Amino acid sequence: MIVRTVLGDIDPADLGPCDAHEHLFLDTPAQPGDGFLDLDKSIAEAQTLVRAGARALVDWTPLGLGRDVDSLATVARQTGLHVVAATGLHRDVHYAGDSRYRAESIDARAERFIADLRERCGIIKAGAGYHHLTPFEDETLEAAAAAHAATGAPVCVHTEHGTMGLALVERLSGLGVAPGSVVLAHLDRNPDAGEHSETAASGAWLQLDGPGRTKYWPDSTILRLIAELAERGYASQLLVGGDTGRASMMRAYGGGPGLDYVFARFKPRLERELGTDLSEQIFVANPARAFAFEPR
Ligand SMILES: [Zn+2]
Secondary structure (H helix, E strand, O other): OEEEEOOEEEOHHHOOOEEEEEOOOEOOOOOOOOOEOOHHHHHHHHHHHHHOOOOEEEEOOOOOOOOOHHHHHHHHHHHOOEEEEEEEOOOHHHOOOOOHHHHOOHHHHHHHHHHHHHOOEEEEEEEOOOOOOOHHHHHHHHHHHHHHHHHOOOEEEEOOOOOOHHHHHHHHHHOOOOHHHEEEEOHHHOOOHHHHHHHHOOOOEEEEOOOOOOOOOOHHHHHHHHHHHHHOOOHHHEEEOOOOOOHHHOHHHOOOOOOOHHHHHHHHHHHHHHOHHHHHHHHHHHHHHHOOEOOO
């Protein structure tokens, strides 16, 4: 098993404390004026994350939204972070009507994903809408499943407000992707431990990545969800990230709380309130399994 980083494959045991969902570069028509593509600023942000104790970061920015593997490699070299890059596509609203990706067949998309994964990308991103999939999103799931079959890389899905978790696992299962190779992001936007436990029973990974979004919900909501999911027996399927996906969330761009918030503030609080063993599991042991694969 390996984790494929932008600087080459590593032993999963060497991944270290990992922020399971970030963006070092992102620009999308869905968030006008909030893009961030400045290499020096991204390096500065990434350095704060390293100082807060992270050794690895999974970058979920997909094709067409500012993903730049060369720049990610530069950040990795400058900071020492293990950076896992994404191929794949986001949900529908992030692409203009005339986007080249919309015009591509499922096969062409899959070939594009596979070529990326054979190079320096380590995850396949897909995206779902709020309680539904558009044709573009469903086709991307099909292409993602084909790319998974060809490479073994995990399929990492944006959920909208945490909806459709089990439905996405079922759809991907139908396309031949085992639940253990599926990571569902943003589930804490619907902090319902009962619902997510049913999804977890399939074997899929549950990712909670909304710390620091204080105007929407307090961090205590996420901590309670983690505690409840752990009590129900799913601690070994939990991942946590910061998902700092806007310039206005980055200190280097004059915003906050910063890329390091999840490690500098949330993780220490998790350790105080829920214990260091659970933290070690969530930030070290689980990412080393979730993002590892046997290359095909
Ligand atoms: Zn994200």
